[in-house]
Amino acid sequence: MPFDYKKEYKEFYMPQKKPSIVEVPPMNYIAVRGKGDPNKEDGEYKQSITLLYGVAYTLKMSKKTDHQIEGYFDYVVPPLEGFWWQENIKGMDYNKKDQLQWISVIRLPDFITKEDVEWAKESATKKKKMDFSKVEFFHYEEGLCVQCMHIGSYDDEVATVSLMHEFIKDEYVLDINDQRRHHEIYLSDARRVAEEKRKTVVRHPIKKLDQ
Structure with missing residues (x-):
């Protein structure tokens, strides 16, 4: 399992x-940073989720490629997470979603390195014909x-x-x-x-x- x-x-x-x-x-994560209303259709936040999952599943399926990650074991991709804030606002004003800033993240297994993430970004870019450059390795x-x-x-x-x-x-x-x-x-x-x-x-x- x-x-x-x-x-x-x-x-x-x-x-x-x-x-x-x-x-x-x-913990280590893959992350995409952005700002704006997360509910906006085709907005920056929803695009960030697409980017994160593209890299997350490329890393998970690396076992079927030539890129063999040392210490790899099969795992379920962890859930989506997010760090949220608004400049000059104490707490969270849910009526001002356009002012939200965020870092969307997905946790990485400890055996995945920054170099593995860079490989996954390049691999996903070639396979999906999308720009994954916004995805970063994020330690928190x-x-x-x-x-x-x-x-x-x-x-x-x-x-x-x-x-x-x-x-x-x-x-x-x-x-x-x-x-x-x-x-x-x-x-x-x-x-x-x-x-x-x-x-x-x-x-x-x-x-x-x-x-």
Whole structure:
């Protein structure tokens, strides 16, 4: 059976519907950066998803090519994730989606290197006749966070975020900054799952009150 990160690391991908504290280890991703309304048809965000999955599946299927990755084992491509922010806005204003900035990411197995990603970009470009140059190898050290499973529309996340902030207030403070961002992990395919049933992990960086 292919290794499934969602099942093997449930503490990161399958939290409860109530807030919890988690220490997230450093991880490698493929990433595409952009800005603008993610709901815009043929917009930059939806294009970024196409690019990410193109490279992700090229890496997964590398076992069938001449590019043999050292330490490779079969795996399920991890879910789409995103780091989000808006310049000069504290928190998240869901009514100003055109001002959103984001880094869309998909986690990489530890055996995949930056050189492997460059190979996959070149291979995908040749095969799909698309420009994959925006895809980058991205290392992220997330650290201490509060997280919660959100079920429903993305626009309704504010209620879940409020629960998270209430949960930490006695011992922790938010630590959102230029290096640590509002983080979402998408466990449901928005094209196939009704809004009210979508599952999204919402995660915020925190630190101890006395730090």
